[in-house]
Amino acid sequence: MAIMVMYFTIHTTKRRIFMRIRNKLFITNVSVFLLFIGIFLIFILTSFRLMNLKDLQREASSVRNSILKLEYANRAVLNANAAPLDTLKWAGIEVTDALRNFSENENLIYLNQNTVSRIDEIKDLFYERDFDAYYEQIENELSKVRQRLYNTTLELELQDMTEQGFQSDSGFKTMVKIQEDVRTFILWHRPLADSFVSVTNAIISEVQDQIATIILQTGITVFVGIFLSLFLIIALYRNMIKKLRSVNDGIRKISSGDLLTRINIESEDELGTIGQNFNLLTETIWHKVNNIGSIIHNMGQSLSSEADALVLEQSILDLAIENTHADSGALYIPDHEERTIFCKIKTSNFATPYDHDDMEESIPFGKTVIGISVLSGEPLFLRTLKGQNLIPERGLFDKGYISSCLILPLVSEKTVIALLCLQKNNENQFFSDMDYSNIQSFVEFSAVTLNNLAQYKELLKSSGLNREMEIASDIQKSLLPPRLPRVDGFDLSVKTYTQKGISGEIYDFFPLGVDRWLFCLAEVEEKGIASSMLLVILRTLVRILVKPEQEPAEMLNNIFDNFHETTGLDTNIKISLCLMEPKKKVFHFCGTSDQKMILFDRKSETMKLVSALQKEEGRFISVKGTLRKDVFLLMMTDGFHRTLNEENQMYGWDPPQRILKQYGDHTADWLQDAINKDLTFFERNLGQRDDRTLFIAKYKGASR
Template sequence: MKIRVRFTLLQLLIIAGFLGSMSFVFIQFSRVYHLKQLEIQSIQTSTALKTLEQDTRLFSSRHKNLRFLWEDWKTSFQQFDTLYAEMLNNPYHRLLRQDAIVQKKALDESWTTVKEMEIQPLTGSFQKILSSNLPALIGDNGIKISSQLIGLKEGTESVQVQQLAEIEADFDSLKDSLVMSISIPTEDFIINLSDEIELFSSKLYRITIVISILIQAGGIFFVLLFTRSFSRNTIELERTMAKVSDGNFNINLDIHSGDEFEDISKHFNALTQDLWNRIESMKDMMRDIGSLTGEDTEIGELEDFILELAIDNTGADTGIFMTVEEGMLVLRKALGYFPPPMPLPPMVSSKREFITDWFKNHRIAPGEGILGYVIKSGEPRFVRDNMEGELPDNVKQDSDTFINSAIFIPLIISGSTVGILALALTRIESVFTDMDYAYMRSYGEFISLTLDNMQKYHELLKSHQINREIEVAADIQKTLLPERLPSLNNAEVAAFSDAAKGVSGDYYDIFDLGGGKTAVIICDVSGKGVPASLLMIMIRTIIRSISSPEKRSDRIMAELNRAVTGRMGADRFATISIIILDAENGTLSYSNGAHHPLYILRGETGKYRMFDTDGLPLGIDINASFGHKRIRVRTNDYLVLFTDGLPEARNTDGEELGTDRLLKFIARHADQTPRELTRRVKDYIEDFTSGTKHDDQTFVTLKVG
């Protein structure tokens, strides 16, 4: 089940539970409300009953006209009767317990009896009195005083005195009935009603709390149930991606959850497989190109092969290989029909044959169209999807000039752009990926060095001059060494490399990895001349393509060794040290492949620390493993790397300089900048050997802070 579906169901379940519980609570509170209304109604009835009792008790003693007394009493009676009937007939009595309902029925029957037995006869007799002359005789004196006055005047046995005595007796009897039959039971009923409502409300509050707890517990349960698989899959995804970031692409993300995580797993596995295939493909291309480069190989044959490999490994529909001749860009090779990415003359654009012939003969000036831009700037261009019109002359889909996606890679040798490798997709549904683009950029750097090497080597073969071979190989080597050392944060670096006889077997490289990290490499390749230079090209290209800020130095060393072993020749190998410096955090990752150890002159103590790891030279064993050390560096620490040409340098008496003497000299001048220290070391070696070199000499130093 998809995560979105699960999430929707969880929401619906929570909403349904909430609405259901709120409906229940609303109904129960509605019941409490009506019971409270019943309680208020009973209190109002009790107040009216007390008023009726008072009017009945004081009826005979009040000094008021008899008619007015009767009207007042009748009003109190009618108010109480109405309220009492409403209270007893309230439908929410059904919410009370059975004994309360029985008590309510008893009250109803008692009040009916009082009205029939007391009030109705009293009303009838009083109406007769009101129709007689007695009210006029009494006046405003009241019943008791009037009875006494009439008794004194007419005698106690007179009819008027007897009538007044009957009225007084009837109201006294009614008063007793109201108290005993109505008031006391009603007060008990009201008290029981209040207790019943309080009990019901307390029960409702407890039920509401329980429901709230159940809703929260249910929500937590379902959330935990929902997030358990989510968390497990997230951890698995993070663990696998961490392995990939360490350079292990031969790994699969195994998630079978039936949701988006499974889709991510499939896409992730496809991506890592593609990365692995691209790395292996790059290695195979280097091997294939390396096997093709020889004395009998022509430059044109190599260009054809380079173009075929580029098309095969990117799935391009077509590709072209262009070179710069006399400052203008000309087409040398084309596989398939490549639409020119530039405006065409009107007469040419009518047929594909005309377009092809025109493109072959057209010379492109720097800055003309996208090809001229690449030549002028030396920067690659990637047109992912031309639907946005980045190539305005190639957007019409039903024409022979349509290009849907394209990659333009400059070929740069010694800082100058000498050509372009361009690939295109002319199918509407197809586009190049970022992986294709990154792949071709690394490929372009490799073939640039290879073509430069081949051209210089063919010049060497044609000249048949050994001195020329040395110069060509030296030129090749110069292209490998950094033209300009990078500017580092919290660190400064300097280096020199001198050949013993024109062509050095030593190699060093310093380049930014991103993420605040810098790679520092020093290498000593066996052999001399062009073969050693070719091996340096391979090492430099591979190490730059596989390096990343996430990888440790031993990981890069192992991948480099696997890539070059078997491709170097039986008698070829190289010693190498790799440092990944994180100057911001003050740490470095160090791995050594049978090279001289790393020496660190501590700024705080002025003493050296030597660091070394296990490892064979490159090219000996494809399965070789390499040791690793994580080293903490501090401000003013000096890192020192060198090849064996420095400690093995000999004076005119044949005495070697030695590592100890070299390190002591460096320590004496550690207060100077790396640039000045490098110059002093170079002069010191020159003075010691009297200018005579027996081996290549390379020195790299880096100062922290």
């Protein structure tokens, strides 16, 4: 049965390549299960056969013992007091029954014909001797001399009578006759017992042969079963393994940053679905990167006039509709001074998500779902409008029908600067969790972009250097984390010192899964608003492309490639990445050309300057190190170590190392200030001429 199922499975698999994987697994498991059930049944049957042979062997031994008992009973007639006959009688009955039952045993079919014939011959010989007649004869003769044998045996009595010369006595003759009859029976009976010894040995030999046969059959059956099972598994899984390799290769290329890779699996099973989903994910990421590039381009075009700025806002709305596959949408702008909201842009088929006609031009804060979202700053995802009271539920054929809605505030520096309202307007069409998830990073980036655009326009309109520095500084601050997160086991400090408030440097620090923290330090050649825009792209790419399981070198390769592809600029960018794992007590460092990091072990007073490594083809390599208590990691930009004084001497890496050695018992913030003051003294009257950022991490030991 198992083999038939296997043949059917293989034949079906060849004809139906698109069978579901779970069905393949089910059929494979059932086939292998039935195959081994068959093997088990064969083993059980052969085991029963062996058990029957063992029972036959025990019964043959029992028959032989019965025959020997009969011999002992005959000898007891001659050698026991009073010549007992009861034992002889019961022994004879036992042998008769044993021979009859044994000859009728169904298990004799397992023996060869010669052994069975020998058993029948022994039974027939015993029956021919007529034990009953023999017993009656002995009983009659003993009755004549019974009184003489009460306290002695027949053998002793004959010996005494011989010694006394009573050979002519009738009793003597009767006892001699009994002696002769018993001895004759014993002489006849002995070969019968010996014959059964050969029968028993033949059965033992047969059992051993059967055991060897069973072992051989079981071994062959198991071997054939394993072979057929492997053949079945290989036949079913060969195509599946090929698909898995294709998926694995595609995933590896995608994870390495090749967003143009597509996984091609012509299959309708789960692997085909995985390939399609990864292709969709790749397209989504690629669209996100392209959308960011489009916004940057439109932003650059919109810096000249207010009319051109509308192009950027229209681009944000169009890209949001495209990313979520929405049917319609609108962009609302709040006026925080008047505390009202007005619709800046909307598509022609946009349905107002409220029924207040008097609020068509402006919406007060806190009124309607738009005003509530602006006031709270929280996004709202209404998959369906049934069972909610925020948006009026209209009929399919009513004007302004909405089936699903996304309300997305664009928040910058805790202030809502715009609001996107996206809608589905067709029956049974709804936004998915994937739509909502994909749009989040786009909304965050759009908020930063609109905020920077507004501040830069204010910068253009403002007069005076101080006002320009203040607005430029606000742009810079919006790109940096508001504060460093607290990391168990570390004392952290980071600070950017900008030249005239405008920086071409940026840093970011965020968790990557459990016990993995990534610090990113970057700088570009451009200054002012141009550097801010490039750093916006860089920070966004870091957040999008970095994956928890990657090493820093792989992260940096992806970021570096996508940055140049997204911006289309051949600008010089310097990046350093440091991945810290405090519980595992390790760190990983990598960076672009000439990037370095100070590693100082205060306990052993070991100082090392770790340089970033690259392969010949320009790909980056991670450097791994061990964290111990009181180990310092220090990273800084060119604005520190390349600073020149009045004598044209370079500050370099030695002064920070000297400060770490001398004041390593202080906090990271104290060391930050000490190094900056030392550099300021080094510059003396020249003043700061470049942006500079300093990051210090002091490892205090893994928390328990």
